[in-house]
Amino acid sequence: xxxxKPARSRRSARASLRPRSSGRGLLGMVAEExxxxxxxxxxxxxxSIPTEPELISELGVSRTxxxxxxxxxxxxxxxxxxTKSGTRVRPRTDWNLLDxxxxxxxxxxxxxxxxxxxxxxxxxxxxxxxxxxxxxxHTGRQLKMLxxxxxxxxxxxxxxxxxxxxxxxxxxxxxxxxxxxxRPLGALIRAALETLLFHSARSSxxxxxxLGVHERVLEAIRKREAAxxxxxxxxxxxxxxxxISKTVRTERGRSGRVSPASQLR
Numbered sequence: 001x002x003x004x005k006p007a008r009s010r011r012s013a014r015a016s017l018r019p020r021s022s023g024r025g026l027l028g029m030v031a032e033e034x035x036x037x038x039x040x041x042x043x044x045x046x047x048s049i050p051t052e053p054e055l056i057s058e059l060g061v062s063r064t065x066x067x068x069x070x071x072x073x074x075x076x077x078x079x080x081x082x083t084k085s086g087t088r089v090r091p092r093t094d095w096n097l098l099d100x101x102x103x104x105x106x107x108x109x110x111x112x113x114x115x116x117x118x119x120x121x122x123x124x125x126x127x128x129x130x131x132x133x134x135x136x137x138h139t140g141r142q143l144k145m146l147x148x149x150x151x152x153x154x155x156x157x158x159x160x161x162x163x164x165x166x167x168x169x170x171x172x173x174x175x176x177x178x179x180x181x182x183r184p185l186g187a188l189i190r191a192a193l194e195t196l197l198f199h200s201a202r203s204s205x206x207x208x209x210x211l212g213v214h215e216r217v218l219e220a221i222r223k224r225e226a227a228x229x230x231x232x233x234x235x236x237x238x239x240x241x242x243x244i245s246k247t248v249r250t251e252r253g254r255s256g257r258v259s260p261a262s263q264l265r
Contacts, residue, residue, distance in 0.1 A: 030061055030069040032105060038078050038089050039102075040109040045089050049079065076102050104191040112199065116244045119192050124237055126185070127170065130177050131217055131233035132226040137178030143222060146172040150218050153211060162208075163198040169214060170197075173233075176221070200243050213239055 034055075037043045050058070055066055070087060073079045077096040081087045096102055107115065138146070149172050152165035170193060174186040186193075213236040220229035 026061065027065055027068055027072075030059055030065055031072045032101065033059065034069060035073055035076075035078060035102065035105050036109065038073075039095075039105050043089050045091050048086050048088050051086065078102070098188045100188060100191060103189070107191055107195045113244075115192070116196060116199070119189075119196055120237065120241055120244065122189070123193075124234075127173070127237060128230045128233040130174050130182060131221065131229040133179060133182075134173045134176035135221045135224050135226040135229035138176035138221060138224075142172065142176035146176060146218060146221065148172075150214060153214060159198065159201050162201050163194060166197045166201070166214075167194050173217075173221070196240075196244075200240050210236070210239055 034043075034049070037049075043049050049055070052063065052066060056063060059066070070079065070081065074081060076099045077090060077094045079087055080090050097106055134142075134146075146169065149165055149168035153162060153169060156162040156165050167190070171183075171186045171190070174182040213232065216232040217229060217236055220226075220232050
C-alpha cells in the first residue's frame with residue numbers, strides 16, 4: 001500500500017494526549033496514534049514497535065492504558081505481541097481495513113488515487129445489487145427514509161450538507177435491501193464512503209449535476225423495478241468513477257502525485 005507521502009517521523013505525542021487525561025477518550029487517542037504510525041509506515045510491517053517504557057515515556061500515559069491500546073490494535077490485526085520477540089507490526093494482508101477505526105485512520109494517510117480506485121471496486125460489487133434488492137424488498141418506512149435523503153440532497157447549500165445527504169441516501173438503500181447483513185456493512189464502510197463522496201462533490205464543477213442519476217435510482221426503487229435500479233446505480237457509480245479519474249489526472253499533472261485523502265477533507 002502506497003501512502004503517497006514519506007513515513008512520518010516519531011513525534012512526541014505528550015502534548016496532544018495529555019489534555020484528555022483519563023478514561024476511554026485517552027485510550028482511544030493512544031490506539032489511534034499508534035495505529036496511524038503503522039498505517040503511514042512509521043512502524044513498518046513485520047518490524048518491532050518501540051518498547052513499552054519508550055512509548056509510556058513518549059506518550060505520557062500509564063502502562064495500563066498503553067497495554068489496553070495494544071490489545072485493541074492486536075484485535076484489529078495491526079500488531080502481535082510475543083513473549084520473546086516483543087510487539088511487532090503484522091503484514092499488511094492481516095490488517096482489518098473494514099474495521100471502522102482502522103478505516104477512518106486509513107483514509108487519513110492513503111494516497112487518494114489508490115483509495116478511490118480500490119473503494120470504487122468494492123462499491124461496484126455491493127451497491128448495484130443492493131439497489132436491486134431495495135427495489136424488491138423495501139418497506140414504506142424505508143422508502144420514506146430514502147426520499148428524505150434525496151430531498152436533503154436537493155436542498156443542500158454546501159458540500160458538507162451535500163455529502164451528509166448523499167451518505168444518507170446510500171445508507172438508506174443498504175437498509176432497504178431486507179438483508180440483515182447490509183446495514184452493518186454500511187456502518188463499516190461509512191468513513192471511506194463519506195471521504196469518497198466528499199471528494200467527488202468537491203472536485204465536481206457542480207455536484208448537483210448528479211441529482212438526475214440519484215433520482216433515477218430512487219424512481220426505480222420506488223417502482224420496484226429491480227433491473228432498472230441495478231442499472232441506475234451502475235450509471236451513478238460510472239459517473240463517480242469519471243469524476244475520480246479526472247481529479248487524479250489533474251492533481252498528478254500539478255504535483256506528480258495525489259494528495260492523501262485526509263488533506264481533501
